Amino acid sequence: MQVNPRWRQDFPVSCDDDTYATRREFMKFLGLTSVAFLVGTCAAAARRWWIQLRGAQSRPIAIARLEDIPVGGHKLFRRPSEDDPCILLRLGPERFVAFEQRCTHLSCPVHFNAANNQLVCPCHHGFFSAEDGRPIAGPPKRGLTRLAISVQGAQVWVRFGKDEKA
Amino acid sequence: MNGYEFFIDPSRCIGCKACMQACMECDTHRGRSMIHLEFVDRAATTQTSPVVCMHCEDPVCAQVCPADAIKQTEDGIVHSSIKARCIGCSNCVLACPFGVPHYVAAIDQMMKCDMCFDRTSIGKKPMCATVCPSQALYYGRAEDIERLRPEQPVNEFHFGQQTVRTKVRLMSAPDSDYLDFDVLDYMEGAPLPICK
Secondary structure, X not given: OOOOOHHHXXXXXXXXXXXXXXXXXXXXXXXXXXHHHHHHHHHHHHXXXXXXXXXXXXXXXXXXXXXXXXXXXXXEEEOOOXXXXXXXXXXXXXXXXXXXXXXXXXXXXXXXXXXXXXXXXXXXXXXXXXXXXXXXXXXXXXXOOEEEEEEEOOEEEEEXXXXXXX | OOOEEEEEOHHHOOOOOHHHHHHHOOHHHOOOOOOEEEEOOOOOOOOEEEEOOOOEOOOHHHHHOOOOOOOEOOOOOEOOOOOOOOOOOOHHHHHOOOOOOEEEOOOOEEEOOOOOHHHXXXXXXXXXXHHOXXXXXXXXXXXXXXXXXXXXXXXXXXXXXXXXXXXXXXXXXXXXXXXXXXXXXXXXXXXXXHHO
């Protein structure tokens, strides 16, 4: 009688043996999957923390001159990298706000509707308040990330990292 | 399933190819026949023999598959290669002593007869056995065929020192328990074993 070699136990010919998962294998799968999720979550949190830390330490950058943006107007810019679209809004003569332009639903770019004082995502009709970026209607549940800006001289300056007032 | 077994009697084959046409109709491999006819000795006779998978108890095709793509279910059916695993190496084609596996280059996959698993698993007969007009392909109970026919069903084959036992039975001479084959008998220049 031929004795199956050890490797044949890992690659059985029988369909039932091939699809059979032992309790130990199942627990190993559960454990490793849980660890993978934990590591992934920690990595995502660490990345976000690092970006905020770097933003807080960065020097402010001038992004617009006051006369470039009329009241009710806006300006698009990309900072800190070319992959990070942002939008600067002028809500009043002395009132400026800036947000990341990515919708918090599925990352479509939001557009400024000055008449309603709202930021609108055209993809799935998400609406955000232009005052503070909070979601008003539609699929988005989280507010837009607000950037810390200041007006100094005749220019608007932005410092990257989340606005602590937001 | 239902105590039914598959029996092949090559001496009854009339070469009509109805089995091949019926096999092509199957939904699981539409348009491609998993059964073929072999000419026994084309120069000397028109006799043909239908070739379906014999479904070995210890399938050689699966044993030599380096990609672990050929599986056998609990009822002894050896299935076509798993598409996601088959690497198209044709090891099984070379290893099978009955010449059953067929490498299909268009899809880079080995395909073979699975005894119409979609049908036999729910109690129906394989397509080829339902249409064979001479009953060379017979799917039924062992006691029925023993009562109806003088031949002896054999499912043990000796290829040199290799012994192969199969799920499908071949109708052979009465009182024969196994069939003995020697590769040398079939090499060029050798006398035909059928004439021995």
